[in-house]
Amino acid sequence: MNVVSVVGARPQFVKLAAVADAFRGTGHEHRIVHTGQHYDGAMSDALFDGLGIPAPDVHLGIGSGGHGAQTGAMLAALEDVLLAGERPDWVLVYGDTNSTLAAALSAVKLHIPVAHLEAGLRSFNRVMPEEHNRVLTDHAADLLLAPTEIAAANLANEGLAARTAVVGDVMADIVLRTRDAVADRPLEAGLREGEYLVATVHRAENTDDPARLAAVVDALAALPLPVLLPVHPRLRDRAAAHGIALDRGALRPTGPLPYAATVRAVLGSRGVVTDSGGLQKEVFLLGRPCTTLRGETEWPETLAHGWNVLCPDPAELGKVAVRALPAPVPGHPYGDGHAANTVVRTLEARA
Ligand code: UD1
Numbered sequence: 001m002n003v004v005s006v007v008g009a010r011p012q013f014v015k016l017a018a019v020a021d022a023f024r025g026t027g028h029e030h031r032i033v034h035t036g037q038h039y040d041g042a043m044s045d046a047l048f049d050g051l052g053i054p055a056p057d058v059h060l061g062i063g064s065g066g067h068g069a070q071t072g073a074m075l076a077a078l079e080d081v082l083l084a085g086e087r088p089d090w091v092l093v094y095g096d097t098n099s100t101l102a103a104a105l106s107a108v109k110l111h112i113p114v115a116h117l118e119a120g121l122r123s124f125n126r127v128m129p130e131e132h133n134r135v136l137t138d139h140a141a142d143l144l145l146a147p148t149e150i151a152a153a154n155l156a157n158e159g160l161a162a163r164t165a166v167v168g169d170v171m172a173d174i175v176l177r178t179r180d181a182v183a184d185r186p187l188e189a190g191l192r193e194g195e196y197l198v199a200t201v202h203r204a205e206n207t208d209d210p211a212r213l214a215a216v217v218d219a220l221a222a223l224p225l226p227v228l229l230p231v232h233p234r235l236r237d238r239a240a241a242h243g244i245a246l247d248r249g250a251l252r253p254t255g256p257l258p259y260a261a262t263v264r265a266v267l268g269s270r271g272v273v274t275d276s277g278g279l280q281k282e283v284f285l286l287g288r289p290c291t292t293l294r295g296e297t298e299w300p301e302t303l304a305h306g307w308n309v310l311c312p313d314p315a316e317l318g319k320v321a322v323r324a325l326p327a328p329v330p331g332h333p334y335g336d337g338h339a340a341n342t343v344v345r346t347l348e349a350r351a
Pocket of ligand 1: 009010011037038039040043064065096097098099129130202204232233234237
């Protein structure tokens with residue numbers, strides 16, 4: 001079997017790490033195409049190196065741009081890549097970024113089978129670019145690899161049950177493996193075990209409106225514990241453009257962290273405040289309380305017992321961000337840590 005994985009943004013590299021590892025030693029050919037959507041060393045190379053992902057076979061170097069320009073440039077470039085050389089049995093696309101949609105569209109128009117990893121997630125918020133990308137990719141793809149039963153039910157509601165397979169969550173594979181490897185590492189300088197929070201902010205809905213971004217940053221800066229803030233390039237750029245300082249009050253800004261350092265920082269923390277999708281779930285799997293700076297989540301399993309609390313109003317953050325540990329949740333809603341092997345077996349069975 002000949003599979004082409006297309007990735008471009010940081011959360012996709014984490015998922016790719018699990019999949020690339022599962023392909024190792026299978027005898028299948030697995031090629032990696034990087035669109036270049038994320039290009040900073042800390043957003044891309046550090047993840048490939050840190051997670052032991054093989055270097056991309058093709059790097060398109062597309063970079064930033066508006067949604068149309070970025071997605072369109074990827075679409076044109078990917079068509080050339082997919083037409084060159086041996087025809088893939090599968091194009092595998094990941095998550096919900098512009099790289100995901102471009103790759104799915106490019107492959108489907110060439111009649112190359114497309115599998116969507118992390119299919120069926122829905123925020124039901126039609127303003128989010130990620131929601132456009134998810135819905136359109138699911139309807140274009142031939143095989144929908146759903147991480148959870150709830151995701152599969154979302155797909156069934158849209159008439160896509162026949163193309164769906166529940167495989168578990170490949171990010172769980174990586175986070176559980178990394179947790180076991182980093183427990184003994186020292187914390188970031190100046191932080192004490194259990195006495196700080198971690199925060200990340202990068203969604204367009206939180207960063208692009210200056211008043212909203214100022215309210216979010218003010219609320220984080222006013223929290224009663226130090227807040228480690230790994231700064232995403234979008235946050236860095238928007239904060240600078242609007243004159244919003246990130247180094248004040250409780251905030252301890254730092255550059256984007258390598259994956260293992262992120263896991264270590266979460267493990268050592270009292271809790272996490274974020275608008276990231278993937279991080280909400282990682283925090284849940286690492287057993288720390290999460291507060292989500294949005295009105296909805298694509299990972300509703302994390303809400304059980306209050307492990308994750310939705311906090312769309314930054315003025316409410318001070319009341320919920322520091323809270324006691326909830327009761328444990330029974331079972332493993334995100335799979336047993338071997339989802340990537342199930343992905344490979346499912347692709348084999350349906351090739
Ligand atoms: C993208 C995804 C989002 C995902 C996120 C993870 C889309 C629509 N959004 O958002 O779903 O959660 O990645 O990080 O695909 N930039 C840099 N260096 C980089 C990358 C980006 O400086 O390596 C800056 C650029 O100024 C760019 C901005 O960040 O304009 C936004 O980047 P973009 O890739 O458009 O979206 P993200 O906000 O990263």
